[in-house]
Amino acid sequence: MxxxxxxxxxxxxxxxxxxxxxxxxxxxxxxxxxxxxxxxxxxxxxxDGVIEALTERVQHGAYGYSFIPDTYYDTYSNWMESRFGYKVEKEWCRPATGVVSALYWFMNCYTEEGDAVIITPPVYYPFFNVIKDLDRKLVTADMTDNDGRFELDFDLFEQRIEENDVKLFILCSPHNPAGRVWTEVELERMLAICEKHDVLVIADEIHQDFTYGEHAHTPAPLVADGKYADRILLVNAASKSFNLPGLLHANIVIQNAELRRQFDNYAGQHIKSEKNILGHIATQAAYETGxxxxxxxxxxxxxxxxxxxxxxxxxxxxxxxxxxxxxxxxxxxxxxxxxxxxxxxxxxxxxxxxxxxxxxxxxxxxxxxxxxxxxxxxxxxxxxxxxxxxxxxxx
Ligand SMILES: Cc1ncc(COP(=O)(O)O)c(C=O)c1O
Missing domain, CATH: 3.90.1150.10 (Aspartate Aminotransferase, domain 1)
Known part of the structure; x- marks a missing residue:
């Protein structure tokens, strides 16, 4: 078009x-x-397909409790596989009411008060908020502007992790702001450092659908043929891509069964909300028709x-x-x-x-x-x- x-x-x-x-x-x-x-x-x-699917549901008129059907996961997995080569299994997925909500859940579930968490500014400001709001220790490794291209100093990143005994890294991939699409080589360097120091990784990949030219997005769990997938808590959504953020729906993907068990345990105690019918209907329609x-x-x-x-x-x-x-x-x-x-x-x-x-x-x-x-x-x-x-x- x-x-x-x-x-x-x-x-x-x-x-x-x-x-x-x-x-x-x-x-x-x-x-x-x-x-x-x-x-x-x-x-x-x-x-159009999103508006039609929402209209049909709204016209039905009854808005009772609902669940996310298997067809949703088939559609989501197709999108991830056809675009990024990542075949996501339904059992790895959990719904969220937004990416930022998921950041708060992960932080509470996998870290303790006072634990150090690293981010790479300039970065989406809720990353700072979640660390501060939940009384974790904020650790930063600032990126450098190399003639309009923001780059990470990997030595600084590792040094900051080591000296602060960092437990968790929040990766923003692609990176907001600054428009960087991390190469697989860069991602592997970051993830190898995280593995060396036993740092868990939240991968916020909400901007996955926006890459241009030769720049291609690699989902963090796929880096180095999946070598680091067991330490990754992935979260993405159709909300940025298709202008749906007010519908409050996002996808959590956790491959590691033990991390999933911990998350389910946490969710059983703290996340008692039902699903937003319109959020998952819009997301599915977007991936199917958008x-x-x-x-x-x-x-x-x-x-x-x-x-x-x-x-x-x-x-x-x-x-x-x-x-x-x-x-x-x-x-x-x-x-x-x-x-x-x-x-x-x-x-x-x-x-x-x-x-x-x-x-x-x-x-x-x-x-x-x-x-x-x-x-x-x-x-x-x-x-x-x-x-x-x-x-x-x-x-
Ligand atoms: C990197 C990043 N994560 C998360 C969000 C917001 O996600 P949500 O509206 O699902 O909480 C944004 C919105 O701009 C973003 O840029």
Whole structure:
């Protein structure tokens, strides 16, 4: 599907629909009059097949307790196998009401208060929250921006694990923000270090469906022919890929039977919620019918990225745009023409944009902002125009 067709068919106005992204600007940013290009959801309707499946269920009219049928697992396994070569068995799977919920469950289930947990900033800020909220010890191995490509210093990663006696690593793969798709070589180096120091790994792979060009996603349990699968707690979802996050459904995959037993034991005591019927119906329909839609969306994202990159390169040579190997959430580095502490005033006060600030993903990244490109091109154009116009006024 070409870009214009996708946009014409699926663009939808979200203001005044109780949208966190559009209708909580005053509360989150102190200014209701901003153009929102922050939080990771979209201005696009879900694939037709999802809307049809949900409509059918809604029209049925009875919303009693329900279970997740075997066909759901067949569909999910097909998606994982056809896209990533990962044949997921039903018995390894557990439903979750969201990826972030699963992070809290894992942390409670597999670690104790005071245990050290490592993450690799700049990284999705709920990773910091789950560690702090549950009184674990936060350990970081900051990534380095090598000319727009964020890379992990593996020596630093190992050193931080060793000196803090780290018990758990939260891997974000593909990585949000910064748009990195980890290569299998990089993943193997990380996982080998985790194995050497007996560190358990949560693999948050919610962005698995967004990779571009030669960059391919490798599910962590497949790395090195499955060598590390026994220490991996995988969680992914269709929610980022198909704009379903409000339906609260995600997939946990645990291959290791003993870790699964521990999880079930924990869940038996602490996770007593039923399933959200609409969440798993939408997910199944998305995996069954959403392929063409997803390809169309990815073309929109790449075109938006191309616009962002070329316009900024032409008008503001001091801005660096990170490479987009995956996700739809690139960072741009504004430190070439602004002091880090002035970025907020420029972006929010002058350009009137709501973005995710670099420092939300790690102290060292003040001066960067993260933009959400899964949107109508007119919003990306408007955001870039405002940045360029305000930049010219500064000069
Ligand atoms: C890396 C990552 N994990 C988890 C989430 C949120 O997942 P959920 O809405 O299922 O809690 C996001 C949303 O942007 C994300 O980027």
């Amino acid at each position: 070409d870009i214009q067709t996708f946009v014409d068919r699926y663009y939808v106005e979200r203001k005044n629909t109780n949208s966190t992204k559009w209708d909580l600007l005053e509360e989150r940013f102190g200014d209701a009059d901003l153009l929102p290009i922050w939080v990771a959801d979209m201005e696009f309707k879900a694939p 392929e063409e839609w997803l390809d169309g969306l990815k073309s929109v994202i790449l075109s938006n990225f191309d616009y962002l990159k070329t316009q900024l390169a032409e008008h503001i040579p001091e801005v660096k745009v990170c490479k987009l190997e995956g996700t739809y959430l690139p960072m741009i580095d504004l430190r070439g023409f602004l002091a880090p502490e002035d970025v907020k005033d420029f972006i929010q006060g002058k350009c009137k944009l709501a973005v995710d600030y670099g420092e939300w993903f790690g102290d060292a990244y003040q001066g960067y902002v993260r933009l959400n490109l899964a949107t109508h091109p007119k919003f990306v154009e408007e955001a870039v125009n405002r940045i360029v116009t305000e930049y010219k006024k500064l000069k």
